[in-house]
Amino acid sequence: MRPTIARVVLDSPLPQLDRLFDYAIPAALQEAARPGVRVRVPVRAAGRVMDGWIAELADESSFAGTLAELDAVVSPVPVLAPDVWALARRVADRAAGVAADVLRLAIPKRQARAEQSWLRADAAARAEDGAVDPGAPVPAPRVPDYPAELAAAVAAGERLVVQAIPEPDGWVAALVGLAEVAVGAGRSAILAVPDRHDVERVTAALETAVGADRVLRVDADQPAAARYRAFLTAGARAGLAIVGTRSAVYAPAVDLGLIALWDDGDSAYQEPLAPGVHARDAALVRQELAGCALVLLAHSPSAEAERLLELGWCRSIGFAARRPPSVIPTALQRGGDRLAEHARIPPSAWRAASEAVVAGPVLLQVARPGDDAPSGSGRTATELGRAFPQARVVVSDGAHRLAEVGPEPALVIATRGAEPVAVGGYRAILLLDGERMLARESLRVVEDALRTWSNAIALAAPGATAYLVGVGGPVATALARWRQSEVVRTELAERQALRLPPAVRTATLTGDPAAVEAAVAAAGIETTDVIGPVAEQDGLVRVVVRFDYRRGAEVAAALRTELVRHATGRRAARRVHPARAPALRVRMDDPEPFVGERAGVGRMER
């Protein structure tokens, strides 16, 4: 006897609909109504049919009324795996958000034609000899350039903070080695990277290492049909290396053995769509649910990674037997340069660049793109083109990004994060505008600067020197010794003293003054932990509240109750403001909670 009831999660952003609804399964849909399939169901009070997914099947319902029947099964393919449903529920609860919003990141838009062709190919593969060829086992006793304990820890499902190898594509090699441990054991690995350029690098390296049939790209920068096919394949085969950007952490991996994030401090991991969950946080939740290994791989740890280390939640493993890169902070140099320390490019760095550029590419990292700023990439290019008439000048910035440059002599001017990889490495690296980078108004300036400088320095050729201009103090010392975590640890200690994230969690509440005040009270926040209110447009206010991690579940649940209350009852509060802003908006763990929406940060889209 098959279960007769389908418990359905509705595809709706409304918080009041964010729970399971029971539907009777009509006889005609008995076969098709499997867990995970997309369905259409009547929602009487809304006067229409809505789409949703069968989260689970059941034999009985606790609903008192008469159950409505499923209207249709949209497709026979189960697109919502039970573990992904559990993940979406937990992630949404933690963020006081709606599970269906998380599922929009986890499940790409259905492509009917792609689905048909995928089903035919899948059936053909099964018919061939009953199973998909698992291929030759990949031996992976260790991750190259790391102590043997790293591979053992990944195989054992540990949580790790790993320092990347400081050489061009060293992090790619590390990520590939980590993936091989999982894939070699017949399990799947999710590898998340900040952007599509990284996806391409990692995919190419993995295809060489484990074979193209074991590598899957799941990022949104491919045609919708290809993306949907990759999504279906990820959910159907074990032993795959799944590569993508932030939403890859929700991929439906079969027998997940590892989730690895490269450079988790990169702001690209912050999801702009509601409920605005950082991929690192989703990965941490998934690691707990799946019991798989978790690796945060970076040259310079994020404050969050450092916190996890301090808690003992993660263990730290570094690369083995490598000399740290040669870094010279010019502000700490003795000699003639002291007089010239306010020059944009100090004489020693200038000399090194002009000598190195004869042999190969030299990297100049600048603060911002364009010709308008005094230190923009365009203006720098013009200046240097004049100064080095014999060298080719190449510019790479956010708008015109270059992935790679050759080994031939060139001056490569790049904004931070847009540095091309040089074949064979850069012969010299000049990190300019250091002061400007540290002058940014952000909670994360120090860790960001360390991270982007470290990433640039790692592009150096063996034996080449990087010059850090205009920065002294602990940051310069840490880079010169390649001990970034010392500074990040100090940063974290300061944030603990000041009760700032990530030492505490935050919730940003925006809306009607009365609604915000009620939400603060409902969440049981101490007055000393309420920052604001700050007046926003249209008579709205914003407050940031902070709370300890241990109170997270409780605070999120209370805020969610408030959101539901405002979404249903008391519409009068909404009509007071003609701008149609909801009475209350909640954003948990905004990465820049004190910058404000007017600066364009922290706004979430549906």
Added chain:
DNA sequence: AGCACGCCGACT
């Protein structure tokens, strides 16, 4: 969201 139920002012 969007529909139905419910309790007060102008109407045949």
Added chain:
DNA sequence: GTCGGCGTGCTC
């Protein structure tokens, strides 16, 4: 008397 205003509640 009762028609319909929209404020309030609910969605299996």
